[in-house]
Amino acid sequence: MFDRLVRLIRIYGNGGLIHAKFQIQGDSLIRVTIPNKNLMQYNPGSYVFLYVMTPLGFWQSHPFSPFISRQSGEEGSLTLLSKRQGGITKNLFNQLTASNGQAQHKVLVEGFYGHTPPLRVFHTIVILSSGSGITAVYSVADSLRNLASRGTHVVFRWIVQNESALDWANAELESLVGVVDLNIYITQGINERESATEKNATSSLPVLPITYSHDRPNVTAWVDGLVDEAKGSVAFMS
Numbered sequence: 001m002f003d004r005l006v007r008l009i010r011i012y013g014n015g016g017l018i019h020a021k022f023q024i025q026g027d028s029l030i031r032v033t034i035p036n037k038n039l040m041q042y043n044p045g046s047y048v049f050l051y052v053m054t055p056l057g058f059w060q061s062h063p064f065s066p067f068i069s070r071q072s073g074e075e076g077s078l079t080l081l082s083k084r085q086g087g088i089t090k091n092l093f094n095q096l097t098a099s100n101g102q103a104q105h106k107v108l109v110e111g112f113y114g115h116t117p118p119l120r121v122f123h124t125i126v127i128l129s130s131g132s133g134i135t136a137v138y139s140v141a142d143s144l145r146n147l148a149s150r151g152t153h154v155v156f157r158w159i160v161q162n163e164s165a166l167d168w169a170n171a172e173l174e175s176l177v178g179v180v181d182l183n184i185y186i187t188q189g190i191n192e193r194e195s196a197t198e199k200n201a202t203s204s205l206p207v208l209p210i211t212y213s214h215d216r217p218n219v220t221a222w223v224d225g226l227v228d229e230a231k232g233s234v235a236f237m238s
């Protein structure tokens, strides 16, 4: 009973019913954009339970790791990236496919839960992620942007299967260029589209540091190399 009351207070504290934008991103992701007007204090690395007010799922809540959007026109919005699974996320994905990939739904946001990991005390901070797992760590990397000037080395490595991932994460990744030691590894589908590096080079956008790899990157060798090179203590987050 007390638990439910606390949940209700957290939902109410975030403004109750909120209109959110749902969009398909890439082949299997839904991007949920939630205006950040009345939300409670957000901490990088935290998670929320999301209730989507559709007839097929309003009674369920699911955990997601939000981040603050850097996309033009949506800056500052609370954003979730949800991978299509087999339950409500599949229903939502199918509904979006049937409505040109975009829709508005009312949502309830319960949270924030979790905490920001205490990485700032380390000399080298290594953040590794793959695919849509970036949502859980991007907000933490973004919060470490002022550490380089203090001599902390922040390394961010992201492994994706194909270049379509660059479409939905471009603005966020651009915001990390030059701030953290960023590298993106694309393991498949390299010849299917024009090179993202070339695409960016012809626009005014910064060129993302992309490494094309026909094999899976050797994460064990990375970890060993980073530990050998590091001066002082090293933290890994993945």
Ligand SMILES: Cc1cc2nc3c(=O)[nH]c(=O)nc-3n(C[C@H](O)[C@H](O)[C@H](O)COP(=O)(O)OP(=O)(O)OC[C@H]3O[C@@H](n4cnc5c(N)ncnc54)[C@H](O)[C@@H]3O)c2cc1C
Binding pocket: 047, 061, 062, 063, 064, 065, 066, 080, 081, 082, 083, 084, 085, 086, 087, 088, 089, 090, 132, 135, 136
């Ligand atoms: C702290 C946390 C943060 C997360 N952040 C993200 C994120 O940012 N992006 C993302 O795509 N996914 C995230 N997930 C996973 C996400 O919650 C599930 O993918 C989602 O609940 C699947 O819903 P579904 O009904 O389509 O799942 P189903 O197809 O029914 O299940 C798919 C998988 O999700 C798990 N799952 C289903 N319901 C829940 C639930 N209520 N709580 C926990 N796990 C559940 C199942 O055990 C199964 O492994 C996170 C999970 C946790 C625990």
